[in-house]
Amino acid sequence: MRWVNRRISRGNSVLLGAIPILLLVLLYLVLAASRHADNPNDKILPLPSGMAEAMSALLFQPDQLTGQLIFWADTLASLQRLCIGLGLSTLSALLVGLLLGVLPPVRATFGPLVTGIAVIPPIALLPILFIAFGLGETSKVALIFIGIAPFMIRDVAAHITALPREQMIKAQTLGASSWQLMLRVALPQAMPRLIQAVRLSLGPAWVFLISAEAIASDIGLGYRIFLVRRYLSMDIILPYVAWIALLAILMDMLLTWSSRRLFPWAHGAGH
Amino acid sequence: MVQPPALPLGTWSRPLSALLSLRNIWVEYGEKVVLERVNLDIEAGSFVSIIGPSGAGKSSLLRVILGQEAATRGSILLDGTPLTPECGPDRGVVFQRYSVFPHLSVLRNTVFGLECAQAPFTARLFGSRRRAAIAEAEEMLDAVGLGDSMHLYPAQMSGGMQQRLAIAQALIKRPRILLLDEPFGALDPGIRADMHVLTTRLWREYALTIIMVTHDIREAFSLGTRVLTLDKRRRDPHAPHRYGATAVYDLPLTKKAQATAPIDESIKLDAISNN
Numbered sequence: 001m002r003w004v005n006r007r008i009s010r011g012n013s014v015l016l017g018a019i020p021i022l023l024l025v026l027l028y029l030v031l032a033a034s035r036h037a038d039n040p041n042d043k044i045l046p047l048p049s050g051m052a053e054a055m056s057a058l059l060f061q062p063d064q065l066t067g068q069l070i071f072w073a074d075t076l077a078s079l080q081r082l083c084i085g086l087g088l089s090t091l092s093a094l095l096v097g098l099l100l101g102v103l104p105p106v107r108a109t110f111g112p113l114v115t116g117i118a119v120i121p122p123i124a125l126l127p128i129l130f131i132a133f134g135l136g137e138t139s140k141v142a143l144i145f146i147g148i149a150p151f152m153i154r155d156v157a158a159h160i161t162a163l164p165r166e167q168m169i170k171a172q173t174l175g176a177s178s179w180q181l182m183l184r185v186a187l188p189q190a191m192p193r194l195i196q197a198v199r200l201s202l203g204p205a206w207v208f209l210i211s212a213e214a215i216a217s218d219i220g221l222g223y224r225i226f227l228v229r230r231y232l233s234m235d236i237i238l239p240y241v242a243w244i245a246l247l248a249i250l251m252d253m254l255l256t257w258s259s260r261r262l263f264p265w266a267h268g269a270g271h
Numbered sequence: 272m273v274q275p276p277a278l279p280l281g282t283w284s285r286p287l288s289a290l291l292s293l294r295n296i297w298v299e300y301g302e303k304v305v306l307e308r309v310n311l312d313i314e315a316g317s318f319v320s321i322i323g324p325s326g327a328g329k330s331s332l333l334r335v336i337l338g339q340e341a342a343t344r345g346s347i348l349l350d351g352t353p354l355t356p357e358c359g360p361d362r363g364v365v366f367q368r369y370s371v372f373p374h375l376s377v378l379r380n381t382v383f384g385l386e387c388a389q390a391p392f393t394a395r396l397f398g399s400r401r402r403a404a405i406a407e408a409e410e411m412l413d414a415v416g417l418g419d420s421m422h423l424y425p426a427q428m429s430g431g432m433q434q435r436l437a438i439a440q441a442l443i444k445r446p447r448i449l450l451l452d453e454p455f456g457a458l459d460p461g462i463r464a465d466m467h468v469l470t471t472r473l474w475r476e477y478a479l480t481i482i483m484v485t486h487d488i489r490e491a492f493s494l495g496t497r498v499l500t501l502d503k504r505r506r507d508p509h510a511p512h513r514y515g516a517t518a519v520y521d522l523p524l525t526k527k528a529q530a531t532a533p534i535d536e537s538i539k540l541d542a543i544s545n546n
Contacts, residue, residue, distance in 0.1 A: 164369035169339050170437075171372075172358035174384035174444055180394040184383065188374045265374050265424045 046235035054235040058224075070224070074240075078221040079247070081137065082209050085144025089205075090198055092145075093152035094190065100153065101160025102186050103178065111157075118150035122208060130216060140212040147208040148201040152194070159193040160186045192266035195259040199252055206248060289348075290315040290480055291336070291448060296345035297515065298331050305331045307515035309345070311499070313448075318474055318481045320495030322488055327501040327516040329484045333452050336482065337362055349447060360388070363441030367453045370437035371425045377436055378421040381408035384444045408443060414476070415439045415469060431462035435469065442477060451483040455490065467494060498522045 008016065032045040046054075058071040066073075099106045100114065126143055133139040163186065171185050213222030221240055228236045260267050289312035296309040305328040313319055321329050334340040336347060341356035348354070349361060364370070371380050385404040386394050396404050412418055415435040425433050434454055441449060451470075455463045471494060474481055485491050491498050500520035507513055 166366040166369035167372060169337070169358055170364060170366070170370050170440070171383075171387075173337070173360060173362060173364050173446070174440065175360040175387040176383075176394070177387070177391065180387050180391070184386075184394045185372060189372075263374070265426060268426065 043232045044234055046238070050235045051239050054233065055239050058236065073219055074221045074224050075243070075247075077219045078209060078213065081140050081212075081220070082144065082205055085141045085148070085209070086198060086201070086205055088141070088145050089149040089152055089201065090194065092149050093156050093197060094187075094194055097153045097156030097194075098160065098182055098186055098190060100157035101190070102182050107157070107161075114150055114153055114157075117146070118154055122147035123211060126212065126215065135216040140209065140217070143212045144205050144208045148205050151204075152197040152201055155197045155200075156190050156194055160190055163189060188263075189266075192259050192263045195255050195263075199255050202248055202251055202255075206244065210244075289313060290350065292348040292351075293336070294346045294348070296332075296335060296347070297343045298328065298335060298340070299343040299515070303512040304515035306335075306342075306501075307517055309517050311518065313480065313482065315480050316478055318479075318494060318496045319483070320491035320498045321482065321484045321501060322486070322491045322498065323501035323516065327503070329501055330452060332501065333450055333482065333484050336448070337364055337450050360384070360444045361447045362450060363444055363446030363448070364450045364452065365434065365437045365441055365454045367456050371433055371440065373425050376422050376424055377412065377417055377428070378405065378408055380425070380436055381412055381439050381443055384440060388444075408439075411439045411443045412436075414442075414473065429462070431458050431466060434458065434466060438470070438473065442473065442479075445477075447480065449479050449481045451481060451485075453484055453486060456486060463490075470494060492524065496524055498524065 028045065029048075032042075032047050035042045035045050036047060055071065059069065062068060063070050063073075096110070096114070100111060101107070122143060125146055126139075129139040129142045129146070133142055167185060168181065171181050176184065209220075210222035210225070213220040214226040217223040221244055225237050225240050291311075291313040293309050293311040296306060297304070298306040309332065321332065323329050331340065335342045335356075338354060338356055338358045346353050358364075372383070375383065382396070382404050385407065386396050389400060389404070390396055395401075409418070409421065412421060415438055417432065417435050417439065420428060420432060425436065428436070437454075438449075454470075455466050458466060467490065470481075473479065483491075483494065498520070499518045499522075501516045502519045503514050503516050504519060505514045
């Protein structure tokens with residue numbers, strides 16, 4: 001049987017997916033153990049016991065200075081920034097994307113501006129944001145927003161523009177005004193695409209969050225990673241990176257699930 | 272308005288009884304002339320089939336009547352009033368594809384037209400008005416044979432069922448004219464025959480005025496009460512785009528077939544016209 005025709009059952013696909021991850025973990029453990037055999041104080045490839053020890057301090061013991069549980073405070077601060085940035089971007093992508101997609105005069109007026117903003121590397125704007133908004137929360141959220149909103153706006157607008165012309169004509173022959181067209185024809189059909197755009201933007205959003213936290217912050221997952229880097233604390237950096245990966249995967253799964261749940265018509269099998 | 276008294280009565284009676292009048296319609300895209308000097312009067316209750324080779328401007332003519340495109344020259348009168356080049360609820364349409372909204376169930380697709388008219392801001396109805404609208408939509412869906420499929424999404428239905436839905440959607444607005452742009456072109460022959468029966472029945476029951484563009488000559492003659500053939504009257508071999516098409520044949524069919532006969536073989540105009 002040709003490989004392109006092979007169907008993998010659900011149980012087997014979980015098994016197959018686990019193999020490379022387990023192999024990677026095994027490889028790490030072997031390398032870490034061999035380094036520790038040579039030098040029991042090795043910091044570059046810490047053993048799981050070392051990671052657990054280092055992380056337990058951050059997880060369960062309040063910080064002497066602030067009284068916070070550092071790991072959870074970092075997570076909360078980062079997620080808050082990320083969610084505000086994503087939320088604002090999503091909202092503006094929906095509003096602006098809808099207007100750009102449906103109304104040709106708005107597209108002609110603001111399309112070039114959105115395109116222009118979208119091609120600027122967001123990190124190049126970070127100094128401007130720090131100068132304009134200070135080093136607080138605003139500039140970090142603004143960086144995420146500027147980083148992903150133009151892409152999402154353009155994506156949603158392009159999707160709406162590409163809806164079959166017949167649908168728009170049909171709606172008008174049914175008496176729909178511009179407003180009713182946006183509300184009942186374009187908006188609902190833009191929603192699944194919007195969720196898709198959020199999923200694709202999650203990666204860049206994390207990049208901009210970690211960058212902003214690394215440069216100027218006093219709390220957050222990115223801040224912690226860049227802080228402990230000074231002490232070569234791989235036993236903290238590695239669990240933090242794994243935690244970020246886990247959070248990103250969970251958010252992605254949540255978005256996929258909600259799209260299938262809310263918009264079954266957009267996912268083929270609605271039976 | 273000054274009534275010219277000298278003209279004989281017959282000159283005036285025809286335009287006055289016409290539901291839709293096209294006066295000297297030209298459609299040009301830049302250098303290319305698609306339609307030239309189209310003059311038509313379409314009476315209420317007629318079923319006009321438009322045939323012609325590919326590129327003869329059948330769909331352009333339909334788009335102009337629909338209001339999707341503006342004619343370069345000429346005017347269109349509906350009930351004696353000039354039409355603006357914009358689509359409106361007085362002219363319903365069924366396209367070959369993409370006529371229905373994929374994100375709405377069959378019932379909600381049909382109710383949409385009522386919601387637009389009755390709720391300008393929310394485009395949704397509530398309470399007793401909603402119930403009344405749903406009852407009207409259900410009646411219309413029963414009439415097109417979708418009474419058992421009200422809660423399906425279009426993607427779950429066959430092409431024929433989607434076209435039935437598109438017709439129900441259009442008819443619920445009680446349009447003055449129903450425009451069909453190759454509505455059965457993408458359907459299987461068997462389903463197409465069913466759709467012919469349905470269309471004829473609806474045309475009679477709802478006293479519709481229908482203009483249908485089609486590639487299928489048999490379909491044009493079996494359904495229509497009048498068949499228009501669009502083609503170029505003149506051809507310039509060095510600049511073929513400079514002459515547009517117009518109605519070269521206008522055949523009123525006095526003997527209207529009572530029911531569509533079983534199809535033996537459909538003749539395509541493109542196959543015999545040398546273009």
